[in-house]
Amino acid sequence: MAGSRTSAKPNLLIVAQAGRLEYEAIILLASLRHAAPDWSGRVIVAEPLPEGTWQGRSTQISDPVRGLLTDFGAEILPFTARHFGASYPQGNKIEALALLPANEPFLFLDTDTLVTGPLDKLRFNFKKPSASMARTNTWPQPPLYGPGYEQIWRSIYDRFGVPFDDSIDPAQPKEHWERFLYFNAGWFFGADPAEFGRRYLEWALALRDDPHDELACQAMDPWLDQAVLPVVIHSLGGGRPGKALSGMDGDTTCHYRKLPLLYAQHAERAIGICEEAVAPKHIKRVLKEWEPARKLIYQQKGRTKVRPIFAEDRVQRPERAIRNQIKSRGWWLV
Template sequence: MNKHPNLLIVAQSGRLEYEAVIFMASLRAQSPDWTGKVIIAEPQPEGAWSGHETRISDPCRELLTEMGAQITPFVAHHFGAAYPQGNKIEALALLPTNEPFVFFDTDTVITGPLDGVAFDFDRPSASMRREGTWPLPPLYGPGYAGIWKSIYDRFGVPFDDTLDAAQPDEHWERYLYFNAGWFFGADPAEFGRRFLDWARALRDDPHDELACQVMEPWLDQAVLPVVVRSFGGGRPGPELAGLDGDVTCHYRKLPLLYALQSDHAITALEAAVAPNKIKRVLRDWEPARKLVYQEKGRDKVRPVFADRTGRTPERMIRNQLKAKGWWLV
């Protein structure tokens, strides 16, 4: 039996197919001993994606397959174009039942040996690289505790042991909140079924405590902590420090990579996509052509943020990039 879990990313026509090339190229370059399957879920232009061109282009498809990815089509029935983040929820059904899995957002670069991460699939977890984006408690309540507890209670999941006692009451970090950029579990079938059922329930029938909450685009992140806890999981421990650390980097958009991320992450990405067979495909994508191959990311974008201190909200960074004409996505 393969000792490595199955990896899942989602790709479709446009930006995601090029990010998938970066993901695969960096995985092969930085984690050459990785032997697990890499499944790329490809939504089809039907169902909830009807009317949209979603199929991966031939050049990207050929390159991804050459690098060992298994491109697997699926039809989205519940989210699709109305909520693209739902792809990751529905795509879990593609994975082999009862085989451990790790999901990554496609805008992730592998920067170190992924096989060195000590995943404990009996204790699922997810990325803590997030800001306090959800919920936004209304002035007259309920507060963070009331909103979060209402979701746990609705689905019969313990709540009190998810609290971080080191954080004060009603501070957003006291409550279990993940970025859905990576998460893992033991059985994608059961994990995905629960994720899908509960996400649809909150979307279609929000209870009273959610009346003032905007669920889009935060629906997946509102549900994920409750799903993780329902399987006995929680916050990632030190054994997972390489994720969002020395082993993976969730860069979100290429301009943000050059504005915010480490020299190590940038060097890993640039080295991974340097081979001519990858360059021939990626240079058709404007962000890669200008920021990576024409070196504008290093020469123009990075110097603007070289003196940045503290935790500047990502929204402000995006606005600066747009103002200077470097928001290439």
Template sequence: MKQSVHANILAITQSGRLEFEAIILMASLRRASPDWCGRAILAEPRPEGAWAGHQTTLSDAGRAILTDLGAEILPFTATTFGAAYPQGNKIEALPLLPPHEPFLFLDTDTLITGPLDAIKADFSRPAASMRREGTWPQPPLYGPGYGAIWKSIYDRFGLDFDSSLDLTQPDEHWERYLYFNAGWFVGNDPVEFGRRYLEWARALRDDPHDELACQVMDPWLDQVVLPLVIHSFGGGRPGADLAGLDGEITFHYRKLPLLYALGTETQIAQLEEAVADKAIRRHLREWEPARKLIYQRKGREKVRPLFEGRPLPRQERAIRNQIRAKGWWLV
């Protein structure tokens, strides 16, 4: 059954960059999707457990702004990943959400650009973002290849490998194999989804099998395990019903300079309008990327002209390097 995305959104926040990105996320949600009435839950790791010795608590000013924007800030204690692998926050925070209810996880560096309530999706069929590059695996010269590496993981967890393949892609081409960007994913039971995600991610981290011997798992572990979890719940590549995510409704910009490099004029205007409020502006100006790129307009004046009217490099790394070479890689 297809359901509107009115249920529960989950994103991660903590002191520093994620606090400021969470404010952008929430401000853009309220501006671009005013009729959306679901819960927006921001998971805040406590400075204990796997985050012991690190400052994770939001500032009082940031917490007040996020609360005013309608966010529910819920603390959790990370026990498995924490500071050693911050991407694991998304895995360990999923049980904060109510069980047996549809959910949408969003990376905090996401701009809402359209009405989330316009999306109708069958959440019983999990899916995730296809806005990715062939970052993992990197098969060694003499093997194993893509197929053998991926099949070994499916076999380890008792999953059917062949049904996950995109047979329109050639053998040993990375897009043949189920691989997502973990910037957004959906499902219909966050507690069970999170339990399986944590169990399998911990297993691959702690006991990598032979086919993974030459593979780098950090920072890719969450994206390696995500397709397996999605496939195990009967999900797969997103269909047209989720096209608005990474489309007209959300923009996973990753880093603020990339928003000015890759975003449309409309998306950049939506960002700037969303954070024009006096209280938001006062707080975001404490964060150098926002102060210089948004409020001092260096994103428009310095970053955007590097790419405007020219073909973009095919790999994001090349775009980052061009911005960095000009001194505007502010993150």
């Protein structure tokens, strides 16, 4: 690899298991091959085994899905979740990093992501890790009488010996949530998954098992992974993604979160790419077994039932209101 930048060679990591995630993985990888046909990096699907903290749960990917993911060129690698599992499924992404080769750049994507453009053409600077800025002020929620945003965030950086002041965005006013480094963990990348994963796991367990005083009023579930991620990234010399990565959560990827929300919130271009990517018969044969895809994509209910609800107001409503509107009409299929 020449220098610290590359456009095509990181190991792409996703996590999938029985149920919704395995079918979302089909959509993700179908869209990758459709919209970024020149992607040449490894594609690794991490599959939690029904043991450890997933003991007693059905986690293994079904044979038809397994065959299709393999046809897409993915390597399905099992792992045992020992720390999070069923009690905190978001922890899968933290533990799965151990599957990746050390000292090789990586890109993690949540399964509920569409690739909508040439992912291989984006210029990731792996020596400066970063993550998705498609987030809202979900965490922390400072109590009325303090501590405030700065005191809460500074306490985490101080606990793990990470410099804090240079993580601040001085263009934002004091005590405004965007002044502080905060990411959506739907995608993130780095140069060395071994060190990235070690810090991510160690610090997440520390905050979960022994929250310090400034976190006493903070809900860590389901926000633990997002509370720790900025500190890990900044400790490794990273920060906010620059303009070179504007395609992430833009023209190159779409983090739709739940399939009904793709039709409710996102552009026609993203919907069209999704539908084209999963149209081939060998994909449809497997994906139609998942009710949301069968009804919303193949029976076109996403277009005829969900999308018209928001024809006049596609983006402005809070997500909770959008979900409630879809649920009230019986189309919240997830």
